[in-house]
Amino acid sequence: MKKAVEPSAERPVRAADRIRASASELFYREGIRAVGVDEVVERAGVTKPSLYRSFASKDELAAAYMRDYEANFWEKFEKPGGKSYSDAREHVLAYIRVLSANAVAEGYRGCGLTNATVEYPSRDNPARQVAEAHKKLFRRRLRELAGSMGARHPAVLGDALLLLIEGIYVTGQQSEDGPAQSALTVAKLLIDASVAKG
Amino acid sequence: MKKAVEPSAERPVRAADRIRASASELFYREGIRAVGVDEVVERAGVTKPSLYRSFASKDELAAAYMRDYEANFWEKFEKPGGKSYSDAREHVLAYIRVLSANAVAEGYRGCGLTNATVEYPSRDNPARQVAEAHKKLFRRRLRELAGSMGARHPAVLGDALLLLIEGIYVTGQQSEDGPAQSALTVAKLLIDASVAKG
DNA sequence: GTGTATACGTACCGGTCAGTAACATTGTCA
DNA sequence: TGACAATGTTACTGACCGGTACGTATACAC
Structure with missing residues (x-):
């Protein structure tokens, strides 16, 4: 038995x-x-x-945390609110909508990958390396999406969105009543001003 | 003698x-x-x-560091490149020009006040309290400047600039080749799209 | 049953951390 | 000269840190 x-x-x-x-x-x-x-x-x-x-060490555990965080990030970024988007503009705006809503909640702590680069200035920290690699990928993805939107200068719009998003991450932890409130409006402004009209 | x-x-x-x-x-x-x-x-x-x-403690020393940092910040913000500006648009653009140039240098570490809020999530940390108070002031100052520029919605443009600037601070520490390069262009775009034209 | 491998716990290590007690030394001003 | 304030010197505390040597329980193989 x-x-x-x-x-x-x-x-x-x-x-x-x-x-x-x-x-x-x-x-x-x-x-x-x-x-x-x-x-x-x-x-x-x-x-x-x-x-x-x-x-092997606490540093390696932190690196594993970074990898887990990154996997989770991509899920949330590619399907903001659990939904898929074919239109790049709607896709990015949906992510920013969800993000800025979270960012004004109490106890918001921003992006774990960003925070890790602040905590570990040294380039040879394993956790930081994962975070840095991710941010490169993210930048490339945003440029790609900016291209799909028909931006005159996809690199500039991609960077603009990245700066905006990182701004939300970090100001969201500074107060519940911060500039993240305006983020969605700003994103629209930015995109519309960057996309060829006529 | x-x-x-x-x-x-x-x-x-x-x-x-x-x-x-x-x-x-x-x-x-x-x-x-x-x-x-x-x-x-x-x-x-x-x-x-x-x-x-x-x-009294290391925490209090950190708070003193925050206060020193803040005093220094205001000097650099109000006179970017050592120069005074009467035009709000030129003022802000000059700050962002200097900032983004610094942000692409090796070993750039962003804003000490911002970094401290990332290091200390707990609201009762003395250093964090100084940083939070500063960020409130900074936000107000940017809205004020946005108003001077003739923005249709000074609060939105002010927030946009704050998000952008915080984005520069934080991405500048992630790589030397980051989106801060595009920041000046983005700032102009943002301001021009926010200021009433006709 | 007796190996043997895997998965886990008990107990401990040396180092570093923030912070302090007690006392000696210096320079300034009167 | 004498008093005071600021600093240095030395030595220490208890807590916590990351990390490890070593013993133990279970399960499966033969």
Whole structure:
């Protein structure tokens, strides 16, 4: 008589996964430097050696957090509000609409990848490297979308949108009543002024 | 026979001042959390008790750094490139011109006040409080300038400029080859599209 | 049953952190 | 000379940090 039912319906849930989840939550909310590995494992309900079996160091755990964050970011960016968009302008505006709504909520903490580059000025930090690579990709994607909108200078409009979005990320953490409120209007202004009319 | 010449040309330089200077440099370059008080006093050429005679805690030292940074900021903002401007549009564009030039330099670290709010999510941190108060003032000042430019909606243009500027601060630390390059063009676009023409 | 591999916990390490106590030294002014 | 204020010197604390040596429980193979 073996296990009867449920081969593994109750999930054991690997320690490494619990740690990733715990780290993601804590690192995002409080910052990477502010959170010790003890706090991470305690919240995960595991012990420290389990962490170091799956991750070489706290820095590498932070890098894993960055990769998880990035995957999640792309999902939210490519389907803002869970919806797909064929029109580039509507796509970007939808993302900014959702983003700026979140950014005026209490406790908003901006973009985890951006925050990590602020926390780690040194270029050889593993977490920072993931973040930097992501921001390059994001910039390219925004230029692409700007091109699809028919911008006269897609590079400029793409950069404009990136600057605007990063501005939302960071000002959103400064106060609940910040300039992110105006972001959607600004985005429209920017796009319309950049797209050839006649 | 007293001191002959130079009442104090060779400056004794108060320990507190040396500490402020040392802290400002280190906190800005490496981040506040990343720098220990030992490093601050060592660079200042003083000892730890001297620090704690002038500052109640590291947090309070960080708050002092914020205040110093802010004073310096206003100087640079109100006279970009050392020059005064009577025209609001030229004033803002001059600031953004200088800023974006700095932002593409290697080792650029953005705005110390912005960075501090990223490092300290908790609202009761003394340094963060200084930074938050400053950002409120800055927002008001930009709206004021937007009004002087004759914007149809000064609040929107002011916010647009703030989002843009914060975007420059933060993307400037992500890479030397970032969107800050386009910032001046974007600023002109934004202003021209916001100012009533006919 | 007895290997053997995997997954995990207990207990600990040395270092660094912010902060302090007690005392010695200096320079200034009167 | 004497008093005061500012600083340096030395040594220390307790908490926390990232990281690890080592023992333990379970499961599957033969």
